[in-house]
Amino acid sequence: MHLIIESVGFGVATGAVIGLGAVGFSVQFGISNILNITYGALMTLSAYVGLLLINRGVSAWIALPIGAVVVGLVSVLYNRALLAPLVRRGTPPVAMVITTVAAGTILQYVIVAIAGPSSQSYGEQSGQTLHFLGLTLSEGQVVIIVLTAVLMLGLHLLLTRTTLGKAMRATSSNRTLARSCGISTSRVSDISWLISGALCGAAGVALAITTVSFDFSLGGLFLIPMIAAAILGGIGQPYGAMLGGLIVGVSSEVFAAVSNPNYKDIVAFAILIIVLLVRPRGLFGTGSSTRRLMEG
Amino acid sequence: MGWEYYAVVLLVYLGTDLLAVWGLNLEFGVAGVANLAYIVVVAAGAYAYAVCTLGPSSNDGGFQAYIGGLSLPFPVALLAGSAAGAVVGTLIGITGLKRLRQDYQAVAMLVVSLMIVTLVSADSGLFNGSTGLALIPNPFASLDPQTERWSYVALVAVCCLIGLFVLRRFTTGPIGRTLRAMRDDDTAASAAGKDVVRLRLVVQAVGGAFGGLSGALLVGFIGGWSPSAWAYVETLAFLSCVIVGGRGSDRGVSAGTLVIAVLLLQGVQFLPQIASSPGLSEDFGWMILGGATIVFIWFRPQGVLPERRPRYAKRSSSDPSG
Numbered sequence: 001m002h003l004i005i006e007s008v009g010f011g012v013a014t015g016a017v018i019g020l021g022a023v024g025f026s027v028q029f030g031i032s033n034i035l036n037i038t039y040g041a042l043m044t045l046s047a048y049v050g051l052l053l054i055n056r057g058v059s060a061w062i063a064l065p066i067g068a069v070v071v072g073l074v075s076v077l078y079n080r081a082l083l084a085p086l087v088r089r090g091t092p093p094v095a096m097v098i099t100t101v102a103a104g105t106i107l108q109y110v111i112v113a114i115a116g117p118s119s120q121s122y123g124e125q126s127g128q129t130l131h132f133l134g135l136t137l138s139e140g141q142v143v144i145i146v147l148t149a150v151l152m153l154g155l156h157l158l159l160t161r162t163t164l165g166k167a168m169r170a171t172s173s174n175r176t177l178a179r180s181c182g183i184s185t186s187r188v189s190d191i192s193w194l195i196s197g198a199l200c201g202a203a204g205v206a207l208a209i210t211t212v213s214f215d216f217s218l219g220g221l222f223l224i225p226m227i228a229a230a231i232l233g234g235i236g237q238p239y240g241a242m243l244g245g246l247i248v249g250v251s252s253e254v255f256a257a258v259s260n261p262n263y264k265d266i267v268a269f270a271i272l273i274i275v276l277l278v279r280p281r282g283l284f285g286t287g288s289s290t291r292r293l294m295e296g
Numbered sequence: 297m298g299w300e301y302y303a304v305v306l307l308v309y310l311g312t313d314l315l316a317v318w319g320l321n322l323e324f325g326v327a328g329v330a331n332l333a334y335i336v337v338v339a340a341g342a343y344a345y346a347v348c349t350l351g352p353s354s355n356d357g358g359f360q361a362y363i364g365g366l367s368l369p370f371p372v373a374l375l376a377g378s379a380a381g382a383v384v385g386t387l388i389g390i391t392g393l394k395r396l397r398q399d400y401q402a403v404a405m406l407v408v409s410l411m412i413v414t415l416v417s418a419d420s421g422l423f424n425g426s427t428g429l430a431l432i433p434n435p436f437a438s439l440d441p442q443t444e445r446w447s448y449v450a451l452v453a454v455c456c457l458i459g460l461f462v463l464r465r466f467t468t469g470p471i472g473r474t475l476r477a478m479r480d481d482d483t484a485a486s487a488a489g490k491d492v493v494r495l496r497l498v499v500q501a502v503g504g505a506f507g508g509l510s511g512a513l514l515v516g517f518i519g520g521w522s523p524s525a526w527a528y529v530e531t532l533a534f535l536s537c538v539i540v541g542g543r544g545s546d547r548g549v550s551a552g553t554l555v556i557a558v559l560l561l562q563g564v565q566f567l568p569q570i571a572s573s574p575g576l577s578e579d580f581g582w583m584i585l586g587g588a589t590i591v592f593i594w595f596r597p598q599g600v601l602p603e604r605r606p607r608y609a610k611r612s613s614s615d616p617s618g
Contacts, residue, residue: 091594093399098589105532105585109580224407265414272404
């Protein structure tokens with residue numbers, strides 16, 4: 001029983017990282033309608049940007065926002081230079097997914113070519129552990145949980161309390177209508193790629209902080225829990241993705257504690273398959289998101 | 297001797313890649329299912345062939361653990377490889393039963409691919425985990441080396457010819473037209489009485505059998521198979537052959553296989569090696585492959601040799617039924 005409670009704490013920390021990634025992925029899909037698989041490779045990129053900084057003596061907590069900014073800007077450029085023009089040329093959605101897989105592969109092998117294929121590590125973070133409510137968490141995990149909560153609250157306020165947030169939600173639910181109301185959808189799109197890229201970058205460094213060692217496959221493998229969380233929450237729904245991240249994180253850590261840790265991702269995978277077969281729109285999917293996901 | 301050996305290797309790769317690309321083109325190019333987990337059916341065929349032809353896992357001091365170990369003759373193992381591909385392909389196809397948007401389904405399949413690699417790597421008792429299987433017997437090992445190699449090329453060629461014969465049943469004629477109609481407008485195809493879900497599962501099974509046979513033939517030649525051989529990027533390599541060659545066109549994707557899978561991915565090995573980073577030329581091959589895929593999607597989505605659109609004779613305006 002103690003083991004299970006402890007693993008819940010770990011699960012919240014894992015879920016925070018998954019949630020960060022899933023929210024970014026979901027926001028991006030909501031606005032751009034593109035399922036961006038390059039997201040995984042971009043997470044790997046930020047982990048390696050973080051590594052570069054940490055190897056020069058920068059603290060991991062400064063590397064994290066820098067990684068977020070770098071990947072945020074790369075995302076905006078990526079969309080402007082490749083994805084948006086392809087969409088304008090009338091490229092079908094499935095070809096867009098293949099494009100993002102191909103771009104992710106290029107980025108991944110550029111990273112391998114520069115940084116080498118061997119495993120890397122950020123080294124030991126400050127070893128202090130904190131105990132409360134029977135949970136044991138490292139300082140790093142606590143910081144990541146708090147950081148995620150703050151970022152999510154910030155995103156919530158942005159989406160609900162500002163004109164920009166309103167414009168983003170309008171663009172997400174009906175792009176054409178939003179444009180005819182005078183919203184600059186291309187600006188909204190840039191900002192959403194910046195935000196989702198920044199969340200992706202933050203998640204990449206956070207993931208590297210919480211794992212013992214990583215290599216170029218870091219972001220690719222993270223696609224399993226992240227896409228499961230995004231789809232469970234209802235893809236395109238930021239709040240759903242937050243909750244989805246938490247559910248996937250906690251259930252996989254608890255499962256790992258009671259069985260074989262190698263099979264941690266199988267829970268995420270089972271959730272993904274069940275949601276796809278039973279309720280493809282996810283927990284929070286609305287009628288319009290269902291129409292978006294089904295054929296026709 | 298060196299060149300002859302290399303020619304044999306390239307011919308075997310060409311044949312096995314052709315089978316895999318034909319299968320993927322049937323699924324993606326003809327029927328419109330973007331199966332990003334395609335490499336999993338190739339792996340299923342390879343593992344099925346391996347555990348059918350290998351002896352019990354206690355052989356050779358039991359240095360590798362696996363299920364099966366049936367010591368079956370190779371024709372049976374090839375059939376088993378195809379069957380394994382067909383079964384796994386159908387199971388993967390079930391993720392699309394809900395008729396999801398195609399790109400959404402493709403992403404789900406990508407996750408399936410990532411997951412199955414993780415599982416097989418983690419379970420050391422199934423197919424020897426992340427180390428993979430080795431010493432898989434070559435069916436012609438008892439012959440002298442030269443005859444052995446060319447016999448294998450002949451075996452691959454025969455399989456390709458049989459494969460091509462089967463493939464044309466599905467990509468041409470009434471079935472081919474039905475599948476293409478389903479790809480272009482599945483609502484219209486359903487309205488015309490076609491059972492879209494069933495057709496997709498059939499295509500997944502047939503495409504899977506092609507992939508399974510490809511994997512089985514490949515592993516019989518190279519003698520080893522491990523999770524690093526079937527990472528999800530390998531599916532991108534096959535997809536790239538389809539996109540560059542010409543989606544939906546059997547001629548096109550065959551040309552694409554020659555250019556991308558053989559000339560590009562094998563050709564980069566002739567780049568000058570840099571001693572400090574030995575894998576660099578291979579990394580470079582993947583970058584070019586990804587770049588070529590994107591360039592074709594951007595500038596020439598129909599590929600080098602596009603699918604021929606069917607032409608029907610125009611009815612004359614005096615035709616009373618017209």
